Amino acid sequence: MARNGFLFTARVGRRPFYPLLVAFAVSCFLGGLATDIAYWRTADVVWADFSDWLVTAGVAIGYLSIVVALIEVIVLRTGRLRRPSWPYAITMVVALILATFNMLVHTRDAWTAVVPWGVTLSAAVVIVALGGGCITRETYEPATEKVTA
């Protein structure tokens, strides 16, 4: 029982936490694409600043989601893998690598932080991440099932 208590925080709702973080990251990338497009159309730097925060936050949460996923799947076995979903994992990692480049492009000053490569990478990240979301299946089951199984 003590062991269950120790693991409680990682078992909120008895489902793994990392998919929520992935959703946050992808939302940031989607928002960043929108603000990139707004900057491209208006040249108003306020949109480029929004993009900068969104893309950076998305990257930070993205890496956090990998760490949390590894802890949950391998260490805590919260989301015991029914079978590995390699296409999903690889697609999401590719999206995150592209987003990391995008974050660095966004550190440039003024126009070339976004046009042409910033907005292009933002679009690529969103397309790849949404593609990854489409091919994903439910790859985990609640840990309690493992206990009762």
Added chain:
Amino acid sequence: MLRSLFRQQPRRIAILALAGVTTSALAARGAESFDPMTQVGPNPVLPEPQQYLFPPMHLARVVGWKEGEVPTVAPGLKIEPLAQNLEHPRSIHVLPNGDILVIESKSPNVQPVRRPKDIVMGWVESWVTSGGNAGDSNRITLLRDEKGSGKPETRTVFLDHLASPFGVALVGSDLYVANTDAIVRYPYTQGDTKITSAGTTLTPLPGGPIDHHWTKSLVASRDGSLLYVGVGSNSNITENGMEAEKNRAAIWEVDRATGRWRIFASGLRNPNGLTFEPESGALWTVVNERDELGPDLVPDYMTSVKDGAFYGWPYSYFGQHLDPRVQPQRPDLVEKAVVPDYALSSHVAPLGLAFYTADSLPQKYRGGAFVGEHGSWDRQEFNGYKVVFVPFSGGHPNGTAEDVVTGFLNANGEARGRPVGVAVDKTGALLIADDVGNTVWRVTSSGQ
């Protein structure tokens, strides 16, 4: 994440960039063989602009001067500290009676964090300008060396509690201090060692809330009726929006009687060292050009300043070379952009300029200009970190700049000091404000 990457040694950053975009990183590597001296003179070599995932950076950690250490001077010269233990001295003004005003100043630090990069750059800048915690800075110290021996017998706090001051000009009994946000007038009587008056604001200047380039250089016209003040841009290259650049990147002409002002010249990204060339009587300035287009772009420069002229920033550099980062462009302005007179090489960061009209230094220095180069941070190989001499003849630069005072970096590439403002004292000695070295250096002829 970014922050931790920037914490790496610069060479590791270069390696990361190499792993990143090979094309631009390879260009950065190739550029290390570029000779910075090809960018000294009226016709600098201008490579193609490069943009990076990680711009090449190399920061000189500040270590300060050890007891007895001094910079290196050219043959025929010697150097000694005139005053030490100052708090971030940035510029020097010599009064008619020979008293030396040392303007100690620190950044207003009012730049808001608009985006993640600002957090990183704030940290980077604190690294390269640290040393001299500048606790009691933002004041003017008076040094009196009546015997001209280089050992001042009097040292007083002349004016205190200023707002990031830089330029000083005296007209009759009116002493003007260019704070970062206003030109303030004080009553001055020859021989004063301290001013207690609160001062009167003549003209507000563009200061906060961003105040990216905050040093306001100041000089009075020969007849004393006008003041010229340098107002630097509020960004590297408009990344804070064009509204933030209103009336900036310009030299203002201020009517001394009324405080009324107009833009005298524009397109000057960060103009400092305003002074009149003695032979032609023309106004000259040194200008810090833009960053992050590569280690060899854009060369900083010195130039005579023509009334009404536009010098390119932000739209173009050295005439009609367009900056790809600025939108919307302004072809009408680019078309009339004036090419500066004399390039000083990329990222050397000139902040001080003084023409030599005295006669105690060797003959070859007479009539030419001394330039204080604060030194580079956004290129791999250091550039600047020295005082150079540009020979003049007939009111124009005539010849290649040569090193006069070097050795501000030690063998490990650490900064013992960094030169900023330069001036000539009543004996004809060259004075150099060294901000992170917290020293004013005095260069004299070794024959004396």
